[in-house]
Amino acid sequence: MIDIIKADGRREPFDEHKLRRSLRRAHIPQKHHDAVVRQIMSSLYPGIPTREIYQHVQNFFMSAYPEGAPRYNLKQAIMELGPSGYPFERYIGALLERQGYVVQVGTVVRGTCVSHEVDVLAKKGHEHYMIECKFHNEPGLRSDVKVSLYVQARYLDILNAWKKQEPPEEQNDTHQAWLVTNTKCTADALEYAQCVGMKVLGWNYPEHGSLQDMIEESHLHPITSLTTLSQSHKQALLNKNIVMVRDLEQQQSTLNELGLTMLEAQAVRREMATLMQEQGEG
Structure with missing residues (x-):
């Protein structure tokens, strides 16, 4: 059994069931679960940090199922709401x-x-x-x-x-x-x-x-869950008190102030529409 290192420094055995449970909680379609597990199992090594496991999952979604990335990104997205409280x-x-x-x-x-x-x-x-x-x-x-x-x-x-x-x-x-x-x-x-x-x-x-x-x-998604925005763009929106995806959806003219290209802005709008449709914000 391979031990992993949690964020607080504690060690515990890798638990496939926890990984599958996290996929279910993020509403990732069942058909992708086995592929995610295979990807993680092939990447494990003794003492692997949980943040590295998380990044492997995100990399899988970005290449194979982009819609899953913002859903699985929830905990990290909340942590990116800083630096102020x-x-x-x-x-x-x-x-x-x-x-x-x-x-x-x-x-x-x-x-x-x-x-x-x-x-x-x-x-x-x-x-x-x-x-x-x-x-x-x-x-x-x-x-x-x-x-x-x-x-x-x-x-x-x-x-x-x-x-x-x-x-x-x-x-x-x-x-x-x-x-x-x-x-x-x-x-x-x-x-x-x-x-x-x-x-x-x-x-x-x-x-x-x-x-x-x-x-x-x-079903309230923080603006930081959007994978189509860079960290600097997210911070610029937070500085304008735009905290949730629904805020940006209601103030889409703000996208023009971020200096995005037309294709980049379209990608953001598509991701917002997908989140709000699939998670019921609209």
């Missing part, structure tokens, strides 16, 4: 809007002691959530217990102020702090969050209802 915050806000929440992104809220810039405020009916987004652009990084403590301290300061200002009809409303990250949290961070009633969303945490689940159910 603001595009990730906007993206989380859009995910929650898709689920029926009323959302505010990057709002300054007065607490009992000090003012706080809150990444995302979300409300649905009688439920109110203060959401801290922790963005990482490296897969091995984790949010530790200090982050959970920080989120809870801010939440309690804000909650005390909210309670003093709420009208009588909202006195029994539900309030909760959330910690959302595109990677993982440490065991201590999760234990503390569970103890104080904080909701945590990581890439694959919890087992059901994780950030990955939310993204796949919402």
Whole structure:
């Protein structure tokens, strides 16, 4: 059995079933699964990093099934929303809007002691959530217990102020702090969050209802999932607050500002149309 090295440095045996499961989650047609597995099996060597395995899968799609590349690219695409955390915050806000929440992104809220810039405020009916987004652009990084403590301290300061200002009809409303990250949290961070009633969303945490689940159910593709755009073009769009494929689809004149050739722009539009049609964004 060949060991692979995960992003956090841990070693574990290569698991073909995990690879096949990732292909199913990305909605890659079954007819391509065996070919992808053969490609990866022929490329394995002891200690191969998972990022290299991922790149082999992407190379296969780019040559044999281009439509699969942006679908399988989801986790990496989220990590490319940086370097600042603001595009990730906007993206989380859009995910929650898709689920029926009323959302505010990057709002300054007065607490009992000090003012706080809150990444995302979300409300649905009688439920109110203060959401801290922790963005990482490296897969091995984790949010530790200090982050959970920080989120809870801010939440309690804000909650005390909210309670003093709420009208009588909202006195029994539900309030909760959330910690959302595109990677993982440490065991201590999760234990503390569970103890104080904080909701945590990581890439694959919890087992059901994780950030990955939310993204796949919402069909909201980040602009960084487009394989027909270069990194510099993606960054230029992020700098214009164009975070999702649907944003670019609604502002296609922005493509003219990127200096793309006619053929390049056509390729981007085709990829956008395929994503939105196949994943149900339109």
